[in-house]
Amino acid sequence: xxxxxxxxxxxxxxxxxxxxxxxxxxxFAILYSDKNAKLATTDELIDSMDKAGVDVSVxxxxxxxxxxxxxxxxxxxxxxINRYPDRLVGFCSVQPLSLQAALDELExxxxxxxxxxxxxxxxxxxxxxxxxxxxxxxxDILSRHxxxxxxxxxxxxxxxxxxxxxxxxxxxxxxIASHPELTIVCSHWGGGLxxxxxxxxxxxxxxxxxFDTAASPFLYSPQIYAQVAAIAGGDRILLGSDWPLLTQExxxxxxxxxxxxxxxxxxxxxxxxxxxxxIADKTV
Numbered sequence: 041x042x043x044x045x046x047x048x049x050x051x052x053x054x055x056x057x058x059x060x061x062x063x064x065x066x067x068f069a070i071l072y073s074d075k076n077a078k079l080a081t082t083d084e085l086i087d088s089m090d091k092a093g094v095d096v097s098v099x100x101x102x103x104x105x106x107x108x109x110x111x112x113x114x115x116x117x118x119x120x121i122n123r124y125p126d127r128l129v130g131f132c133s134v135q136p137l138s139l140q141a142a143l144d145e146l147e148x149x150x151x152x153x154x155x156x157x158x159x160x161x162x163x164x165x166x167x168x169x170x171x172x173x174x175x176x177x178x179x180d181i182l183s184r185h186x187x188x189x190x191x192x193x194x195x196x197x198x199x200x201x202x203x204x205x206x207x208x209x210x211x212x213x214x215x216i217a218s219h220p221e222l223t224i225v226c227s228h229w230g231g232g233l234x235x236x237x238x239x240x241x242x243x244x245x246x247x248x249x250x251f252d253t254a255a256s257p258f259l260y261s262p263q264i265y266a267q268v269a270a271i272a273g274g275d276r277i278l279l280g281s282d283w284p285l286l287t288q289e290x291x292x293x294x295x296x297x298x299x300x301x302x303x304x305x306x307x308x309x310x311x312x313x314x315x316x317x318x319i320a321d322k323t324v
Contacts, residue, residue: 041321043313044097044288046159046190046227046254046280047085051116055079067103067164071203078284082120085283086127092288095310096126096319100190101133103161107141110134114145118152129317131156131190136167136178143177150185155317157182158190159227163206169215179219188223188316190252193231195259209233217245223316225250225278228259234272243272250316252280253291253308265298265308274304278313 054061058079062069072079080088082099089097099117104110110133121130132149134142134157146157162169169175182189196208208231216224226233230251237243251268268277281291295308314321 041095041310041314041319042093042288042292043279043310043317043319044089044094044281044283044291045225045278045313046252047097047099047283048080048102048285049082049085049099049116049120050079051113052081054113055081061109065105065109067105067161068109070164070205071102074202080284082116082123082128086124088283088288089127092292094288094292096129096313096317097283098129098131098156098313098317100131100156100159102159103165103192104133105135105165107135107138107145110138110142111145114149114154118149118154121153129156129319130154131158131188133157133160134178135165136174137165143181146178146181146185146187150181150187154187156188156190156225158188158192158225160189160191161205161207162191162211163194169211170218175215179222183221186223188225190225190227193226193228193233195228195231198259201258207231209236213242213245216249220245220247223248223250225252225316227252227254227280229253229256229264229268234268234276237272246272250276250278250312252278253295254280254282255285257286257290257294262294262298265295265300269300269304274300274307275312277308278316279309 062073114132117130121128132154134145136142192207194205194207281288
């Protein structure tokens with residue numbers, strides 16, 4: 041079974057009125073102001089999955105800065121997973137700075153079948169992950185509903201690109217260490233965080249942390265698969281395309297082209313995601 045753990049879709053009204061949302065939200069503006077940026081709907085995602093041989097996709101939201109935009113897009117994701125219950129898994133977005141409204145939205149989405157929260161953008165959403173008064177009520181609900189938290193991650197070095205942000209390992213690690221009970225997925229290889237697992241205390245602090253491969257060809261050479269598998273474990277890597285930014289085929293071919301053992305490739309392509317999401321692997 042192949043599971044893409046990192047895809048993005050938007051309601052038709054956002055795709056049609058892109059400029060309006062660029063003016064309304066800084067996160068959306070950073071990601072989609074470029075005229076070549078790709079926006080897609082759920083039906084387009086399903087079509088692409090069929091062509092690429094992807095069995096299940098996780099739809100992740102973005103780090104909207106207002107509660108109202110979180111709700112609007114969460115509604116579409118909830119509708120999408122209800123239309124395609126065997127093909128799609130949904131993650132919702134909240135703005136923790138909205139306080140009780142954000143907590144209520146989390147509860148609503150959990151009741152609707154959402155499996156996680158993300159892709160959060162602490163830098164753009166102006167979240168201090170070390171602010172326990174703000175974050176603890178949020179993480180309490182995540183734990184109570186067994187929701188996965190997926191966060192954007194940024195490399196502290198390397199080239200600058202639209203949407204890179206500042207969610208670097210030094211920002212992520214204190215939060216991770218303070219919340220070992222949470223299942224956390226760090227997108228884009230955690231901005232390099234898995235390399236710090238060579239430090240025993242860091243590896244010990246990340247018992248429930250996973251890393252997705254979203255946009256990997258834009259960031260790292262394919263050697264990263266073997267390196268992270270050796271350091272953090274092949275059971276911690278999740279296939280993520282960041283579709284429609286990249287095609288699913290490109291990421292699948294990249295995994296298959298590595299010299300990793302067949303078992304590890306199967307874990308990355310879907311086995312690890314099956315375990316995380318509680319999905320029965322029909323290929324077994």
